[in-house]
Amino acid sequence: MAQTEKIEQGRGFGKKRAKKSTSLGNKNLIPIPKGAKTSKKRVGQGPGSGLGKTSARGSKGQRARASSMKRGFEGGQMPLHKRLPKRGFTNIFKEEFQPVNLLALTKAGVSGEVTPSVLKAKNLIKSETDLIKVLGTGEITTAITITADGFSESAKAKIEKAGGKIVIREKKKEEKKKA
Numbered sequence: 001m002a003q004t005e006k007i008e009q010g011r012g013f014g015k016k017r018a019k020k021s022t023s024l025g026n027k028n029l030i031p032i033p034k035g036a037k038t039s040k041k042r043v044g045q046g047p048g049s050g051l052g053k054t055s056a057r058g059s060k061g062q063r064a065r066a067s068s069m070k071r072g073f074e075g076g077q078m079p080l081h082k083r084l085p086k087r088g089f090t091n092i093f094k095e096e097f098q099p100v101n102l103l104a105l106t107k108a109g110v111s112g113e114v115t116p117s118v119l120k121a122k123n124l125i126k127s128e129t130d131l132i133k134v135l136g137t138g139e140i141t142t143a144i145t146i147t148a149d150g151f152s153e154s155a156k157a158k159i160e161k162a163g164g165k166i167v168i169r170e171k172k173k174e175e176k177k178k179a
Helices: 002-011 102-108 116-121 153-161
Strands: 097-101 112-114 131-135 144-148 165-168
Touching: 097 102, 102 131, 102 153, 112 116, 131 144, 131 153, 153 165
Parallel strands: 097 131, 112 144, 144 165
Antiparallel strands: none
């Protein structure tokens, strides 16, 4: 019997709380258990604090120092990040294109001559100097002459079907600096 009383007591520390309802429900009435809120441990504040002198780090040795070990240090054993095999590679010749869909061109209402500066002005691309590729998602009805670095097959067909022309922009070769 005494054991069941203990369970009942321990189960509902909120038993003593008032059973009134507010706009917040009872969330503001839930009591905070004793020991749940403690102040931060202030180390190195002198002998009276109980955490003075060595600041709860024991005495001397590597772990008593301010910067004890590097992250991932395993006591001289080869660390995990070096034991695991490396996968894949990074292609240094990769070319990132900025995609422009035909749907976006029709929504932007472009007509006539469309250059990278026009696309930038309409916020269809982020940079005029980076590579641009026109993709064939969507339909185009107006005849436009568009200048870009690349075109998908479907985009070429749709632009030419609408009576437009495509112009492939010449790549500017960066001259190597002579040292």
